[in-house]
Amino acid sequence: MTPLPLTPPARPRLGDISFLNCAPLRWALADGGAREDFGVLSAPPEALARELTRGTLDVSPVSLVQYLRNTDRLMLLPGPVIGSDGPVLSCHLVTRGASPAELDGATVALSTTSRSTVLLVRMLLEDFVGVRPRYVAHRQDLDAMLAAADAAVLIGDDALRLTVAKRPGLALHDAGQLWRRCTGLPMVFAVWAVRRQYAQERQPQVRAVHEALAAAVDRARLAPLAVAAAAHRESLGSPAGPVPFDVLLRYYRAIDYTFGKRQLEAIREFSRRAAAHGEVPAGLEPEFAPGLAPGETGTPPPPRPPATRQEKENDQAHRTVQIQGRDHVGNARGAGGGACLPASGSRGSGTA
Ligand SMILES: C=C(O[C@@H]1C=C(C(=O)O)C=C[C@H]1O)C(=O)O
Missing domain, CATH: 3.40.190.10 (Periplasmic binding protein-like II)
Known part of the structure; x- marks a missing residue:
């Protein structure tokens, strides 16, 4: 009989963009009780990309360009993304x-x-x-x-x-x-990426992170008022002052976390253009973490007003x-x- 490990495996270390664009996911992960399953670092996107490529984070949202520049070290989760299909407001x-x-x-x-x-x-x-x-x-x-x-x-x-x-x-x-x-x-501004080595060695953990994020996206979509209220409370702590509740309601109708076919097409189009400008390697094809099939993340967004x-x-x-x-x-x-x-x-x- 194999003895049980004395200590449970370390919790996946997750990045969290410290902007209001991720406030719905912060609220939903906490509200759904999944927040405690992870170690979380909140920071601006460029700091998260640095920590992820250094290996001090396992999964994190990163700027799309940072993913495209580091495909040798990073793989994609098939959702969520930070995107918009029209104005993003931020x-x-x-x-x-x-x-x-x-x-x-x-x-x-x-x-x-x-x-x-x-x-x-x-x-x-x-x-x-x-x-x-x-x-x-x-x-x-x-x-x-x-x-x-x-x-x-x-x-x-x-x-x-x-x-x-x-x-x-x-x-x-x-x-x-x-x-x-x-x-x-649509535009995809940021993607959730996982360290290649972690994706290969810890498939169950990566799956658990992906499922928790997908559930958080669903939970946030079903509770727009609670989300905007939580984000408004967060903004009260900022030296720049609060962001009004109604603006946040509008913001979270503009921000789209869906990763579907059109977003994949958008990533390819952005990548092709960025390569033509010499900003990312040519011929990149997005690569997903093993065992995670791409598909729509969560339920479709509600109809637009x-x-x-x-x-x-x-x-x-x-x-x-x-x-x-x-x-x-x-x-x-x-x-x-x-x-x-x-x-x-x-x-x-x-x-x-
Ligand atoms: C929509 C946004 O998405 C972002 C835009 C990024 C970029 O331009 O590199 C990186 C991460 C996201 O925070 C935003 O920050 O307002």
């Missing part, structure tokens, strides 16, 4: 009123907190609009970024707060919405784009190079 190109087409030769400050959105915006500007800005990496601080540059790309709670704060003269261009307009695809007049107009504009010519990585793009992008941003009060 990943913006911010200008002083300029449209993307007016940024040729301009300086754009790129937040060092982001890996995916900063590359996404560069690809949108260069591949779809056809402008060539100059880029500077900058700590995420909007005022300092706009003092040093003509435009800034920022993500997370700082960007979400901008969609509610009235900042006269500023135009917000939602990165999720721009990508959707230009490609017709009826479109506003503005959204209907945007949609109409998207449908009437004439596809003409090819961009420099060989993709069809709209007439005039930037036809899938709006002529000007929404000034002062955000895109939502």
Whole structure:
């Protein structure tokens, strides 16, 4: 008879993005009682990617670009993802009123907190609009970024707060919405990745993490009011001030944790474009942890609320784009190079 181990196997060590985009999962893991099954580290995405590749975390959400740059060490969980099928509300190109087409030769400050959105915006500007800005990496601080540059790309709670704060003269261009307009695809900003070695040696643990996350996504979807209330309480502790409850309700209708066929297609499209820019290796194919079949994570999201007049107009504009010519990585793009992008941003009060 094999003796029982004296100590139980170490709990899987999970990363948790310390932004409001993961508040629904924090709430649901705690509410469902699964939180105690894991060791959890909450940190910004770039710190989580560092810890995961160093081996001090086992499974973590990481920026899509960080996954694509580390496929030799990481594998994918087939869900959840942090994505949006349209505006995401928390990943913006911010200008002083300029449209993307007016940024040729301009300086754009790129937040060092982001890996995916900063590359996404560069690809949108260069591949779809056809402008060539100059880029500077900058700590995420909007005022300092706009003092040093003509435009800034920022993500997370700082960007979400901008969609509610009235900042006269500023135009917000939602990165999720721009990508959707230009490609017709959802955007996947972050994925849950597992260390390759851990995925191979600890299949039952990886399965348990995946199941707990899928159950958390389901639990959060069924309780939008409790989720928004919990996120609002979290935001009360921030020096930047609370995010209103109704904004959070809207935010969690925009954020989509689903990992289905369209998200896989979106990852492939992003990866292909990023490779054409020399930012990730060419020819990558997403690889899932052994034993975990890709499929939809959780139940389908609830139907979207009826479109506003503005959204209907945007949609109409998207449908009437004439596809003409090819961009420099060989993709069809709209007439005039930037036809899938709006002529000007929404000034002062955000895109939502
Ligand atoms: C939607 C978001 O997703 C994120 C965007 C990331 C990026 O741009 O690299 C990384 C992780 C996620 O936090 C957000 O932060 O607002």
